[in-house]
Amino acid sequence: MLTAGPIDAYVASLSGALRGPRAAKADLVTEARDGLADAAARYEEDGLDRAAAERAAVEEFGAVADLAPEYQRELALAQGRRTAILVGTAVAAQSIVSELAWRSAAAGWTWQPNRAYAVLANAVDYTAYAVVAGALLAALACGIGSRYVDVGRSFVRATGIAAIAVVAFFAAGGLLLTAFSPFGHHHGTTTLVSATATVVTATLPIWMSYSGLRCVRAAG
Structure with a gap:
């Protein structure tokens, strides 16, 4: 041997x-x-x-024990950057696909949302804008920004936790918006837009959660 x-x-x-x-x-x-x-x-x-x-x-x-922390910081930043880009892209894509699906399903409806529903819908929309902007800033901080700002593993850990929190927020918000709208009880013909929306809304949260967990692990 x-x-x-x-x-x-x-x-x-x-x-x-x-x-x-x-x-x-x-x-x-x-x-x-x-x-x-x-x-x-x-x-x-x-x-x-x-x-x-x-x-x-x-x-x-x-010694490995002396060098590994700095190497690990670089890997954590790489994972944080990937997660931030994924979250920003995924939330933007989900917002676009959900809007298209809503418009397609609601064609010809005369239903008007009540105040509570409108507040929740606006909160989801504005949170999506904030998440996309925050994700872009986080990606920059974990990338070129790390040359100018002291960004370390604690920031990457926070990025991972934020990614998981984003998934939880939009999952809860999406379920409520769907449940209390005519779309939630509509059983019309499945269209390409609605099928795409289903695939996107089911797949991206899993991917974001997994990437967030990888951030936490890389920052450990």
Whole structure:
């Protein structure tokens, strides 16, 4: 059985200590491996054998426990950025599809919402605008903004929790709006718009919740 060299063992340990988007994690681990390989090559040129050169490179690189927090911060920011973009895009898409579905289903209706229904509908609409704007700001903060603002894992954790809260709010709001409108009791022919709305409203909340949970995990 072949025994992993010092670099392979170090990289495996580093990879096991990190959590986050697969591609971003792979890039960080590959960057670390390449740096270690270059350092080991220099030590070999100085006369050390391969095993000794790898051990020296690992020692120079630093302990996993010391480096992992900074690597993890980068992965957390990547996950936060992805989640924010997803939430903003998903809420905008849901709003558009729901509006189209509503207009399609309500063609020819004379029903007028009462004050409580109108207040709830407006609250849902304005919250959607606020969420899209907030998601854009969060994505910028986790991306290029992290160069200028001290954004860390606590911010990413808050982004994940906010994503889950957004799902809960719109799920509750959507159920209430549907239940207390004629659309909630309408059993007409299924159209392409209504079928699309059903798929979107069922799929995107699951995706957003999962991404939010990944934020919390990456920020842990």
